[in-house]
Amino acid sequence: xxxxxxxxxxxxxxxxxxxxxxxxxxxxxxxxxxxxxxxxxxxxxxxxxxxxxxxxxxxxxxxxxxxxxxxxxxxxxxxxxxxxxxxxxxxxxxxxxxxxxxxxxxxxxxxxxxxxxxxxxxxxxxxxxxxxxxxxxxxxxxxxxxxxxxxxxxxxxxxxxxxxxxxxxxxxxxxxxxxxxxxxxxxxxxxxxxxxxxxxxxxxxxxxxxxxxxxxxxxxxxxxxxxxxxxxxxxxxxxxxxxxxxxxxxxxxxxxxxxxxxxxxxxxxxxxxxxxxxxxxxxxxxxxxxxxxxxxxxxxxxxxxxxx
Amino acid sequence: xxxxxxxxxxxxxxxxxxxxxxxxxxxxxxxxxxxxxxxxxxxxxxxxxxxxxxxxxxxxxxxxxxxxxxxxxxxxxxxxxxxxxxxxxxxxxxxxxxxxxxxxxxxxxxxxxxxxxxxxxxxxxxxxxxxxxxxxxxxxxxxxxxxxxxxxxxxxxxxxxxxxxxxxxxxxxxxxxxxxxxxxxxxxxxxxxxxxxxxxxxxxxxxxxxxxxxxxxxxxxxxxxxxxxxxxxxxxxxxxxxxxxxxxxxxxxxxxxxxxxxxxxxxxxxxxx
Numbered sequence: 001x002x003x004x005x006x007x008x009x010x011x012x013x014x015x016x017x018x019x020x021x022x023x024x025x026x027x028x029x030x031x032x033x034x035x036x037x038x039x040x041x042x043x044x045x046x047x048x049x050x051x052x053x054x055x056x057x058x059x060x061x062x063x064x065x066x067x068x069x070x071x072x073x074x075x076x077x078x079x080x081x082x083x084x085x086x087x088x089x090x091x092x093x094x095x096x097x098x099x100x101x102x103x104x105x106x107x108x109x110x111x112x113x114x115x116x117x118x119x120x121x122x123x124x125x126x127x128x129x130x131x132x133x134x135x136x137x138x139x140x141x142x143x144x145x146x147x148x149x150x151x152x153x154x155x156x157x158x159x160x161x162x163x164x165x166x167x168x169x170x171x172x173x174x175x176x177x178x179x180x181x182x183x184x185x186x187x188x189x190x191x192x193x194x195x196x197x198x199x200x201x202x203x204x205x206x207x208x209x210x211x212x213x214x215x216x217x218x219x220x221x222x223x224x225x226x227x228x229x230x231x232x233x234x235x236x237x238x239x240x241x242x243x244x245x246x247x248x249x250x251x252x253x254x255x256x257x258x259x260x261x262x263x264x265x266x267x268x269x270x271x272x273x274x275x276x277x278x279x280x281x282x283x284x285x286x287x288x289x290x291x292x293x294x295x296x297x298x299x300x301x302x303x304x305x306x307x308x
Numbered sequence: 309x310x311x312x313x314x315x316x317x318x319x320x321x322x323x324x325x326x327x328x329x330x331x332x333x334x335x336x337x338x339x340x341x342x343x344x345x346x347x348x349x350x351x352x353x354x355x356x357x358x359x360x361x362x363x364x365x366x367x368x369x370x371x372x373x374x375x376x377x378x379x380x381x382x383x384x385x386x387x388x389x390x391x392x393x394x395x396x397x398x399x400x401x402x403x404x405x406x407x408x409x410x411x412x413x414x415x416x417x418x419x420x421x422x423x424x425x426x427x428x429x430x431x432x433x434x435x436x437x438x439x440x441x442x443x444x445x446x447x448x449x450x451x452x453x454x455x456x457x458x459x460x461x462x463x464x465x466x467x468x469x470x471x472x473x474x475x476x477x478x479x480x481x482x483x484x485x486x487x488x489x490x491x492x493x494x495x496x497x498x499x500x501x502x503x504x505x506x507x508x509x510x511x512x513x514x515x516x517x518x519x520x521x522x523x524x525x526x527x528x529x530x531x532x533x534x535x536x537x538x539x540x541x542x543x544x545x546x547x548x549x550x551x552x553x554x555x556x557x558x559x560x561x562x563x564x565x566x567x568x569x570x571x572x573x574x575x576x577x578x579x580x581x
Contacts, residue, residue: 020441040444043475051433051467058437061422063368063445066437081427082464086434089424090415 001192002099002159004135006030008142009067013038019146020059022052024070026099049079056094057086065093065146071105072098072114072155080120087151088124095145096121097154101131102192102242104158106277106286115272118190119247121153122220130173131155131191131241131249133215134164140171141217148173157192164194164215174218176226182210185301186230186265189240190216190249196287197240199294204301219249222256231257231265235308238268238301242292245271268304270297309356309524317523320390321351325551326580327386327399333571335403337411341549341561343383345487345520346454349544350387352526353452353483357533362393365419371449372438374423376431377456377485378412385409385418393420429462431455432482436468439480439539450534453482458490461499466511472539473512481533481540482513485520487548489559508541520544552577 010033013019021034022043035042045052049070056066068075075098076083087094098117105112122129130145130152132138138156145152152173169177176188185204189197194215201211212234214226230237239250250269257267272290279289287293291300309317324347332340354360359371375384382402389396398418401407408417412426423434435453442449459465472480486504488495496502509515514536516529529542548562549555552574566574575581 020444043440046467046471048464048467048471050429050464051436051471054430054433054464054468055437055440055471057423058434058439058451059441060437061434062372062438062441062447064441082430082433085424085427085430 001132001135001138001156001161002030004138005097005142005156006033008139010034010037012143012146013041016065016146018063018065020064020066022056022066022068024049024052024074026070049074050082053079053082054086057090057092060092060094061090067095067097067146069097069099071112072101072117073112076114076117076121076153083121083151084124088126091126091150093149095142095152095154097156099156100158101155102157103277103283103286104192106281106283110276113277115242115244116247117155118219118243118249119251122247122252126150127220128152128173128218129155129220130218132217133189133191133194134161136163136165136168137171137215137217140168141173144171144173155191161192162195164198174221174223176223177215177217179213179215180211182212184210184234184305185236185238186212186234187238187240188214188216188230188249190219190243191241193240193242193292196292196294196297200297200301203294203298207302209302209305216249219252222252224256227253227256231260231263234265236268236301236304237265238270240270240292240297242287243271244274245269246274266304266308268301270300309527314524317351317355320355321347321523322551322578322580324351324383324386324390326575326578327390328382329552329566329571329574331382331386331399331402333566333568336565337382337403338563338565339379339382340564340566341489341555341559342377342456342487343380344550344552344555345546345548346377346380346485347383347387347551348521348523349454349483349485349526350383352523352530354387354391356527357452357530359450362391362419365393369447369449372422372435372451374425374431374435374451374453375413375421376425376428376453377459378425381411381413384413384421388418388420394418428456428459429464432465432468435480436472436477439477440475442479443477449479451480452530453480455482455484456490457484457486457488457495457501457504460484460501460504461490469508469511469513476537477539478536479534481530481542483542483544485546486543487546489548489562491562505543508543512538513541514538515541515543517543517545520546521550
C-alpha cells in the first residue's frame, strides 16, 4: 500500500499543481519520485504533527490540496484537535494519510499501534473515513480523495500487501465493493484485514457455508444500501477490521442497526477487543492473539451460525 | 506617523474599548482584560498595515490575519465593525442565539474571521501554512497572527516556531500580546516564559520588541514585516485591562463582568459619552 500511495500521489501531483505533500519525517527515499516530479511541493514538517495539520489547513485555506502523511497513530490521535478544528470545522480539502494502521507495526510496540483511529475520526463532522483494502484501492481512493473537497482520512496498512482485485474495480467513496455472493454469512471488511477475511471466507466455504463478501472500505459515510440488502439476505453479517470493536466498522454498523426495524440477520463483530496488545510480536502474531486471523474468524463465524 | 494620525487612531482605540466593555457587560462575557490589552495592536494592524481593507475580504491575494487568542473575540468584533467589515449595530447582538457573534470567533459568523480559535496554539501553524503556500504558489500576501502570552504554553506554538525559519517564511509575522498574565496567574511564573524575545530570537526569528500600546511604534513594527529571509516576531509589551485604571494589571478582570456603574466609570476615563 505504501508504494502504491507514493506512485499515485506522484502521478496526481504531476497533473495538479495544487497538490502538496507534507510528511512527518518519514518516507525519505519513498518520495524521491515526488520531489523530482513536483519540486518544492514536498514538505518534511518534522516530528511535529500538530503543526503539520495546521500548516496543511493554512495551505488549503489559500487554495492548495495538501496531503498529510505519517504513521497512523501520529497523524490521528496525536493531533486530533487540529484535525477537528483546523480541518473539519473549516471543511478543508485535506487528505490525512495514516500508514501502518491497526497492527501493521505490531512489532514496534504499543505507541505504533492504531486501533482507535477510525472511531475517533468518524465522530468529527465533515470527515470521511476510507480504509483501502489493497494497493489497487489505495490508488483509487487517493484519486477520489484529493478531489473530494472536504477532509478525508485514508487508513493504510504497510508495504507488501497482496492485491485483492485482479483489475481495477468500480470504486466510489461510500460504496462497498462486492467480492462474492453467497447466502449464509455476509462478511464486510474494512482495510488491511481483507486478505484474512477472504481467506476466512474460503475456509468457511470449504466447510459448506455459503459466504458473501465485500470490501467495505468506507466507514463514513456508511453504504446503507449495501447493509440493508446484506442484513435482509443473510443469517449473519460479520464486520471484519484490524481496529477496536469499539467504534470502528462494527461499532458503526451496530449504531445503524439499532434503528433499523426490518432486519433479519445477526451482526457479529470481528475486531480487536477493548484492550492493548500486551506483548512483543509481529502483525501475524498479533492478529492471532486477538482472534482476527483467517482461522479464528472462520471458527467464530461457524460457531455463531450453528448457535442461531 | 504624524501626531494628528496618532490622535485619530488613539480615539479609534478608545471607541473600540468602549464597545468591548459594553459587550462584556450586556452579554456577561468574560476575558475583558485580555481584550483591552490587544486593542491598540488590532488598531495598528487594521488601520495601518496595508492589505487589511474590508473590501478585499474575498481576494485570494489579500493579507491574512489570524486571531489566535480567540478568547478575546469581543476586541476582534469591535475592531472589525469599527473598520467597516460589518455594521456596528450588529455588536449589540453579541452572544445572542443566531447572531454569529460567539464568545470565540467562528468563521462564517461575520466577515473577517478566518479560523475558529479559542483552543490556543492553532493560529500560528495555520498562519505558517498560509505563508508557506504563498511562497510556493507565488503569492505576495503577508500573514499576521496574534497570540497571547499564555498561549505560548502550548507545544504547537513552538512546533511552528521551529518550523517557520527552516522554511524561510519571512511573509509570516506573529504578534505576542505580552500582558504578563494568563487565566490564573503570572505568565512568567506558570511557565518559564521569560526571556520571551530571546526565545524567538534563538529559534531563528527576527524580533522586534515594542510598547504594545504605542500605535505609532506598532505601526512601524508591522510595516517592517517581510523581505528579511526570516519570519518576524513582534513582542508587544502590554498591560492587561489597558485603558481603564481600575482594570489595569488586575487579573480579576480575566473573568469579571463589569456592572453598570463600572461601565460608566470606564467610559468616562476613555473620554466617551
